[in-house]
Amino acid sequence: MKQNKNNRYMPLLMAVCVMAGILIGTFFTSRFSGNRLNIINNGSNRLNNLLHIINDQYVDKVNIDSLVEKAMPQILAELDPHSVYISAKEVQMATEDLKGSFFGVGIEFVIRNDTLHVQRVIENGPAEKAGVIAGDKIVSINDKPFVGKAANNGEAIRRLKGQKDTKVKIGVVRYGEKKPKYFTITRGEIPMKSITAAYMIDNETGYIKVKNFGEHTYDEMTIALAKLTNEGMSNIILDLRDNTGGLLKSAVLMAQEFLPANQLVVYTEGRRSPRQDYKSDGRGAFQKMPLVVLINESSASASEILAGAIQDNDRGTIIGRRSFGKGLVQEQIPFNDGSMIRLTIARYYTPSGRCIQKPYSIGDGAGYEQDLINRYEHGEFFSQDSIKHVGKPYKTRIGRYVYGGGGITxxxxxxxxxxxxxxYYKEAAMRGLILQFAFTYTDDNRLKLNNFKEMMELSDYLRRQNLVERFASYASSHGLQRRNLMIRKSHNLLDRYINSRIIYNILNEQAWTQYINQDDPVIRKALDVFKKGEAFPGKPATKKNLN
Structure with missing residues (x-):
């Protein structure tokens, strides 16, 4: 009986031993084999497991947060060129352009000779109200010196920006005075305009320069259009050159001002994003006014949406050079730590059905960034015949051929x-000598130059000052060998560049734009199109007509 009783408990004892063996084996496998079995069996969790293993077993102490911060951009780079990670520190700056404002003191500045120089003071901004003027040199911020190695752009922005209604104390040295002046500035909201110029080029033609597409760009444009209409505008030039894009909704709203009702502006579509059409509502006030849109190789994204809508609907004429070719739509996805990613969720398509995203190789960000240089070296900036179209042709509403797969042609x-x-000109420009000379001249002559309030008046004065010769001497003293033949050949370019920067320093961005537009061949071509009555594209010639 006793032996039978022992036999009865034997299976239970064996089961307990097996379970104990499994638990002990799992412990030692986990401890000494780096969770290899777990990683193999759960492939989707390999990244998390890898981080746990590194944190638990790596020979030195590791900052896991820093490791993740460095790894995330690399992961997103394996998707496409426009899916990006933005750290918490960079989020505010990355979103300011789109929001159209930031909180700060309201100055534009440059760093020269390890000193912060106030280049311009924003009208009605906090700094102007406190008494700061253009030409002041900021030498201290919150009673701490701000000169020498500490004076760099990033540090200046960090110290001068801040929350609304907070205060910052700055010490400045003013021209002609030895002792510093001190100002306590209450930070406020500083607008960042998307429309940087709106004026009448001639008696009939209004010109609008769009810098980017932010939350308030459409409102700014309607104000500009109303102003120019009151001044007699009957033709419109919309300048999107060097506009790298922004918000899709702003581009759609702006297109609606010029398109008849129920015309497709753009549509988006992705693997998890069903097709969404954006159509004009027919309430635009400028549906029949002759329109020219200017683009170049730096016009991208929302700029291409607007230009593509105008071109595919045969609403106006596109003039310039082939645009950048960004046809991917990003969504901003925030994280709890304040960082975020911009993840590509769809492609956008112009009304004819073309996607203008240029080709790219996954993970080859350097090659993607090299594209514009390749275009330049291939001769595309100088000859239309050098433009390479990728993919099939599409047709506009009236049958004109257009192409996708690489920007708007x-x-x-x-x-x-x-x-x-x-x-000589290239080296002077690339080394920043022209900008430095223009600022130095502005600073040394600010009292005289401040008397000029109009662009043409200031321009006429500058032309009489022999500034190219003065620049040549300045450049020579800063290491650029004097080349008299090259200086004569580049005289007009040097004069234009120098004068434009002085005009910008003394007046504003609109005055600068007006000045450089005076001899711009793209502007001249646009005016010629209006003069000939060719702003509205005509139907392409048919074979029957050709015979």
Whole structure:
């Protein structure tokens, strides 16, 4: 009986031993084999497991947060060129352009000779109200010196920006005075305008420069259109050159001002994003006014949406050079730590059905960024015949052929103007010597220059000052060898560049734009199109008509 009783408990004892063996084996496998079995069996969790293993077993102490911060951009780079990670520190700056404002003191500045120089003071901004003027040199911030190595752009922005209604104390040295002046500035909201110029080029033609597409761009444009209409506008030039894009909704609203009712502006579609059409509502006030849109190789994203809508609906004429070619739609997804990603969720398509995203190789960000240089070297900036179209042709509403797969090709090509460019001019520009000279001249002559309130008046004065010769001497003293033949050949370019920057320093961005537009070949071509009555594209010639 006793032996039978022992036999009865034997299976239970064996089961307990097996379970104990499994638990002990699992412990030692986990401890000494780095969770290899777990990683193999759960492939989707490998990243988390990897981080746990590193944190638990790596030879030195590791900052896991820093490791993740560095890894996330690399992961997103394996998707496409426009899916990006933005750290918590960079989020505010990355979103300011789209929001159209930030909190700060309201100055534009440059760093020269390890000193912060106030270049311009925002009208009615906190700094102007406190008494700061253009030309002041900021030497301290909150009673701490701000000169020498500490004086750099990033540190200046960090110290001067801040929350609304907070205060910052700055010490400035003013021209002609030895002792510093001190100002306590209450930070406020500083607007960042998307429309940087709106004026009448001639008695009939209004010009609007759109810098980007933010939350308030459409409102700014309607104000500009109303102003120009009151001044007699009957033609419109919309300048999207060097506009790298922004918000899709702003581009759609702006397109609606010029399109008849129920015309497709753009549509988006992705793997998890069903097709969404954006159509005009027919309430735009400028549906029949002659329109020209200017683009170049730096016009991207929302700029291409607007230009594509105008081109595919045959609403106006596109002039310039082929645009950048960004046809991917990003969604901003925030994280709890304040960082975020911009993840590509769809492609956008112009009304004819073309996606203008240029080709890219996954993980080859450097090659993608090299594209514009390749275009330049291939001769595309100088000859329309050098433009390479990728993919099949599409048709506009009236049957004109257009192409996708690499930006918007303009209806009228205008090559980059290379007249007068020499190696001397290139080196002077690339080394920043022209900008430095213009600012130094502005600073040294600010009392005189401040008397000029109009662009033409200031321009006429500057032309009489022999500034190119003064610049040549300045450049020579800063290490750029004097080349008299090249200086003569580049004289007009040097004069234009120097004068434009002084005008910007003394007046504003609109005055600067007005000045450089005076001899812009793209502007001249746009005015010629209006003069000939060719702003509205005509139907392409048929074979029957050709015979």
């Amino acid at each position: 303009p209806d009228i090509f205008v090559p980059e103007d290379t007249l007068g460019i020499t190696s």
